[in-house]
Amino acid sequence: GAGVSQSPRYKVAKRGQDVALRCDPISGHVSLFWYQQALGQGPEFLTYFQNEAQLDKSGLPSDRFFAERPEGSVSTLKIQRTQQEDSAVYLCASSLAGANTEAFFGQGTRLTVV
Amino acid sequence: AQTVTQSQPEMSVQEAETVTLSCTYDTSESDYYLFWYKQPPSRQMILVIRQEAYKQQNATENRFSVNFQKAAKSFSLKISDSQLGDAAMYFCAYLPGWGGGADGLTFGKGTHLIIQP
Numbered sequence: 001g002a003g004v005s006q007s008p009r010y011k012v013a014k015r016g017q018d019v020a021l022r023c024d025p026i027s028g029h030v031s032l033f034w035y036q037q038a039l040g041q042g043p044e045f046l047t048y049f050q051n052e053a054q055l056d057k058s059g060l061p062s063d064r065f066f067a068e069r070p071e072g073s074v075s076t077l078k079i080q081r082t083q084q085e086d087s088a089v090y091l092c093a094s095s096l097a098g099a100n101t102e103a104f105f106g107q108g109t110r111l112t113v114v
Numbered sequence: 115a116q117t118v119t120q121s122q123p124e125m126s127v128q129e130a131e132t133v134t135l136s137c138t139y140d141t142s143e144s145d146y147y148l149f150w151y152k153q154p155p156s157r158q159m160i161l162v163i164r165q166e167a168y169k170q171q172n173a174t175e176n177r178f179s180v181n182f183q184k185a186a187k188s189f190s191l192k193i194s195d196s197q198l199g200d201a202a203m204y205f206c207a208y209l210p211g212w213g214g215g216a217d218g219l220t221f222g223k224g225t226h227l228i229i230q231p
Contacts, residue, residue: 033218042118042205043159045218059218089157103219105159 002026004106006092012112013082021077021109025094032075033103034067035091043091049075050097082113116141116208120222127196128230134181135191135225137206145211148182149219150191153203162204165189167211193227201229 005024013019025032030051035043036059046065048056051072060067064083069075079086089110093103117140127133139148150162165173165182173180177194193200203226207219 035218040223042207042221042223043219045220048218056217091157091159093159102161102164108157110157 004092004094004104006090006106006109008109009107010110010112012114015083015113016081017113018078018080019082019111021079021090021111023075023077023092023094023106025073025075025092026104027073028096029094029104030072030097031095031101031103032069033093033095034075034077035093036061037089037091037108039088046077046090079111082111084113087111087113116143116146116210116220118206118208118220118222120206120225122225123223124226124228126228126230127193129196129198131196132192132194133196133227135193135204135206135227137189137191137222139187139189139206139208141187141208141210143210143212147209147211148180148189149207149209150178150180150189151205151207151221152200153205153224155202159205163191196229198229198231201227203227 007022032049034046037043045059047067049069064080066078089108091108093105095101095103119138146167148165151159163175179192181190203224205224206222
């Protein structure tokens with residue numbers, strides 16, 4: 001596709017419900033990142049994939065958060081037993097590879113846990 | 115750990131005027147990259163400008179330029195001839211140079227830029 005696509009744009013979940021957020025990176029992009037952006041804050045790093053390998057998951061806030069990228073393209077961020085503090089915008093970014101390549105962001109998924 | 119600080123929660127400027135957004139960072143590394151991103155209400159982060167720490171020359175992209183002071187760990191963004199379309203949240207971000215891009219960006223809390231017509 002022309003850009004990074006995320007779905008859904010908005011998600012309302014009841015506390016305790018499981019959710020899955022999808023990211024379609026730009027075709028051919030090796031690197032994929034997930035960020036969490038709380039209201040009024042800057043994005044915070046969650047996890048990084050290089051192709052299908054999850055090389056860094058140090059930013060995942062708890063074991064309720066799980067991310068995968070099984071074929072090295074589409075990625076899914078899953079949150080189990082959602083809590084109110086999980087309410088945030090979840091941003092996905094992709095890049096070709098390397099620190100000197102630009103990261104392109106999607107429009108994010110706004111998750112509201114009620 | 116690296117930290118990025120944006121001390122101006124909100125800035126306001128008249129259309130066609132110049133505004134400077136401040137950013138300071140803390141790192142023990144010598145090789146890194148600095149970025150300014152724009153986030154409009156659509157939420158999509160858009161890269162405005164980037165600076166490699168090893169380059170002494172300040173980056174410039176049309177109306178956008180930076181003042182990179184490596185010793186002071188300061189990285190401010192100057193927007194000249196402000197336009198209504200510049201209104202957005204602006205985030206300063208840091209990326210270590212040794213990770214090959216594998217590390218995520220560290221962002222500041224952002225500055226809300228308002229353009230007065």
